[in-house]
Amino acid sequence: MKIGILTSGGDCPGLNAVIRGIVLKGSEAYGFDFVGFKHGWRGVVEGSFIPLAEEHVRFLANQGGTILGSSRTNPYEGPFGGPENIKRMMLKHGIDAIIAIGGEGTLTAARRLSEEGINIVGVPKTIDNDIQETDYSFGFTTAVEIATDALDRIRTTAESHDRCIIVEVMGRYAGWIALHAGMAAGANAILIPEHPVSLGQIAEWALEVRDRGSAPVFVVSEGFTLEEMDEAHSHKGLDPFNRPLLGGIADILAPQIEALTGIETRAVSLGHVQRGGVPSAYDRVLATRLGIAAVDAAHDEQWGSTVVLKGTDIETVSLSSATQEPKSVPEYRYYEAAALFG
Numbered sequence: 108m109k110i111g112i113l114t115s116g117g118d119c120p121g122l123n124a125v126i127r128g129i130v131l132k133g134s135e136a137y138g139f140d141f142v143g144f145k146h147g148w149r150g151v152v153e154g155s156f157i158p159l160a161e162e163h164v165r166f167l168a169n170q171g172g173t174i175l176g177s178s179r180t181n182p183y184e185g186p187f188g189g190p191e192n193i194k195r196m197m198l199k200h201g202i203d204a205i206i207a208i209g210g211e212g213t214l215t216a217a218r219r220l221s222e223e224g225i226n227i228v229g230v231p232k233t234i235d236n237d238i239q240e241t242d243y244s245f246g247f248t249t250a251v252e253i254a255t256d257a258l259d260r261i262r263t264t265a266e267s268h269d270r271c272i273i274v275e276v277m278g279r280y281a282g283w284i285a286l287h288a289g290m291a292a293g294a295n296a297i298l299i300p301e302h303p304v305s306l307g308q309i310a311e312w313a314l315e316v317r318d319r320g321s322a323p324v325f326v327v328s329e330g331f332t333l334e335e336m337d338e339a340h341s342h343k344g345l346d347p348f349n350r351p352l353l354g355g356i357a358d359i360l361a362p363q364i365e366a367l368t369g370i371e372t373r374a375v376s377l378g379h380v381q382r383g384g385v386p387s388a389y390d391r392v393l394a395t396r397l398g399i400a401a402v403d404a405a406h407d408e409q410w411g412s413t414v415v416l417k418g419t420d421i422e423t424v425s426l427s428s429a430t431q432e433p434k435s436v437p438e439y440r441y442y443e444a445a446a447l448f449g
């Protein structure tokens with residue numbers, strides 16, 4: 108069997124470890140051949156790929172980014188997009204199946220293509236951790252470590268200057284990174300898209316912290332909305348899939364908190380630093396296991412499925428159940444954290 112691998116959506120630590128796991132296990136155990144599509148679905152619609160043999164993937168487990176490149180290309184768009192064109196491209200190059208490594212968007216595209224008869228297995232990846240059916244997506248733990256380290260550092264400078272600092276993290280409309288990093292670093296409030304709060308409440312938390320002689324450090328998800336707002340803040344236009352590019356809510360909140368409380372307030376956005384660099388050991392192991400399981404699923408011709416983490420086991424579920432809707436932070440997890448705010 109000849110399999111084309113792709114990485115799509117935002118990059119994240121662990122992508123190279125998955126690629127390594129797939130190619131080493133698939134070559135050694137099953138004698139499969141592999142190619143790597145360049146830049147996600149773009150490589151699929153353009154028929155652009157590179158050979159992937161064992162020698163290309165050795166020693167990759169600790170490398171950040173993706174050797175294949177990534178993009179947010181829609182496989183249904185452009186003159187060579189859509190299932191019929193993709194089937195023709197695969198036939199022409201003797202490619203039997205695709206392993207698609209991506210977030211909920213990429214896996215939704217994979218699900219649609221598999222429903223049209225293309226042999227696809229998915230692997231869930233994203234720092235956002237917003238994919239259903241998998242307890243964690245690889246990349247998430249590394250991003251949380253980076254954000255936690257940043258929050259720890261912000262804490263000491265905030266305390267030195269008696270300032271309030273609000274730190275913005277990624278996650279689109281899911282607050283997982285904020286929740287975990289905020290809890291790990293003891294943030295004085297965690298502001299997530301799933302739970303709007305009022306500006307007055309945020310100011311109250313800030314004053315409570317200041318009044319006991321400490322500096323308020325808050326973490327906010329890019330998709331957070333104040334109760335007073337209709338939708339998440341966006342001022343950077345649209346992404347290639349025509350969704351609002353998020354980011355900038357910390358800059359909006361900081362002056363308002365300062366005006367209400369009189370506490371000097373600064374905003375810090377962690378941005379793409381959360382997606383870069385080496386994966387944590389946890390993510391290397393998770394990514395490697397998912398890669399091995401994905402090639403096993405391809406060997407078993409479990410097309411239209413995705414590998415997932417359930418507890419400590421790697422399992423296989425349908426792409427349709429993994430892409431029903433993004434996985435949000437449940438209410439009980441928010442209230443668990445909120446008991447310690449202020």
Ligand SMILES: Nc1ncnc2c1ncn2[C@@H]1O[C@H](COP(=O)(O)OP(=O)(O)OP(=O)(O)O)[C@@H](O)[C@H]1O
Pocket residue numbers: 115116117118178179180181182183209210211212213214215216219232233234235347348
């Ligand atoms: N329903 C869909 N049908 C076809 N293509 C889609 C669909 N949803 C997403 N895609 C394509 O897949 C690309 C990748 O998805 P998206 O940008 O949501 O990232 P992701 O895979 O969720 O990863 P991450 O959230 O970690 O960046 C999109 O930019 C879009 O072109």
Ligand SMILES: O=P(O)(O)OC[C@H]1O[C@](O)(CO)[C@@H](O)[C@@H]1O
Pocket residue numbers: 116117118233234235277278279329346353382
């Ligand atoms: O700047 P980019 O690459 O479009 O990515 C931003 C988005 O990607 C993600 O990091 C997921 O990879 C989201 O949290 C964020 O909104």
Ligand SMILES: [Mg+2]
Pocket residue numbers: 116210211212233235237279
């Ligand atoms: Mg996503």
